[in-house]
Amino acid sequence: MKIAILGTRGIPNNYGGFEQFAEIFAVYLAQQNHEIYVYNTHDHIFKGKMFQGAHIIHKYNPEHKIGTAGQFFYDLNCILDSRKRKFDIILQLGYTSNSIWSFLLPKKAVIITNMDGLEWKRTKYSNKTQRFLQFAEKRAVKSSDFLIADSLGIQKYLKEKYNKESSYIAYGAAPFLNPNEELLLPYNLDSNAYDLLIARFEPENNIEMILEGVAASQNDRPIVVVGNSNNSFGNYLKQKFKDNPRIRFIGGVYNKEHLDNLRFFSSLYFHGHSVGGTNPSLLEAMAAKALLVAHKNEFNQAILKENAFYFSNAKEVQKLRETVHKNRHEQIVQDNFRTIIQEFNWNKINESYLTLFKKSLQ
Template structure:
């Protein structure tokens, strides 16, 4: 039996993030959790980090860190392409068994440079080209990059059923559905509400980047139409063109409170936990981490009606697709009367969207792919 385990150990690289430990976002958080998990299972793991990543050590809990030059700090987004090029060129010298690419936006154009021996597995992220913040030429490029990643990878991972369905229909490519994760929140502290001037279950909230596809406007239209003046906390960095537009549009509605970006997780979890309704307006992308965090915080979720959100929440949410439906929900739905939906979503975090399960599903896929390709020629 030990011999069988020895034969299955793999040399694995993770590309496509700024690096670990996480200082940036969702993919970096996953890379941190998964890379450490792989090491604990006995595998040899390498994670590529930007040269100016705050963590400058050579290893992180047994994960080998490879720092490569990343000129994003000088060149903006274009610098990501150079960073990904540097990572891919380095990977050609390392004799990896598997390369996991997280996302595709700036690395897929170098797909022809990827080494031939490793198995290329790509998490396709969301439908980035649908984001309205991008100009038409950028959207066209992102479509092109998405196609390159889809056809050049040996295996694809979708973090939502909606993305899996899209890849099948658009590119005739199968993908393995593996979701994202969240940690259950179980230590509420009602005192935190005083800092925000709200009372338990007597306020609603929405949290999102200020972008049109996150439907803040639709939700706030419904709030403005409603005669009830229950406060709604609007959480997100609003010092943007779109943010200024929304603040001006709803300036005569004092119950709509723009409180800015909030990065204190304890405060966020408590605000979600004690809210009446938590609106989730995202309509583009795969499994959204903030949605899972809301479920993990025992919020009553009211979500924009689309395949991505329905794939996660199923029947355990109220859905809206226009301001009138938002208004109707505000007038008729109370968290106190829907505690079973709240519990169902919390149970889904514990049983389905927990990190240990997700790490195990990724490793199982890797082992299956490695077994199929173990005789692959260099």
């Protein structure tokens, strides 16, 4: 098969979840002797035309000049290029900025779209932007031949709202097998003596709720907050909690080995995400044997089931901080780790995508 992947900034991953999947899946497809092409932004750090058997097509992305709107022109450039490549399948990862150009997609290619999360529910967006995202979602559903939902909640939503079937294929994670306590030294941390929160600074990730619970608790254990906080919401939180020495904002950490060790050696790992499907950072925490304390919603509960502690408000966060200790819950940690190996391993994810691809061409 001749396959293209659109909708990411490109590979190798230097950005986020979809990029990580695109890298892993593209290499897998190349190893299976399929002809795979991945679209990269012109300013991607990787300048080569081949990456481990995958063809790389660089296209201009004016985002650095005009901001977020540049993504729409980048996607347009990718779609226009795809019209002359005679792809059998085009896999779109997300729909936000490419759905408006869906009428330009090549007619003979099978269009498969991973619908990601419920982007229009994100409170950081204005009412106008939320309405546009709902419009884009609808366009993506109508213009795609096949849909992929990365969570059962998203699959249910697509069926109820659009009466459209989708294939449930989750995200994946690699089991973390080589902890190294020395990597805590740059962060001035000791094993099992800190809590951890890793998230983008957006209101729907419930960072404020978690930190309010931490501030109210009687536990002196610090919480380390990882993420780029240089936005209005991040600045607001840093100002609000600036006098609390237990709350440490350390900015973004992009070294995966460091992140995995921070997760592994944490006491409690707080996961506040509440919008969207299978969140990559949640699976990575499970894969690194963190003890999960998660926001109570259908997306998190579908993954963690009974193998986590849940909260819905700051008071519950406070109580969990004061009563839950990782060394008493090894079975929960091991059960989540086993779930990664059995259900969310990359081989299974890759095979599920490839099975769908073959089915789509029949």
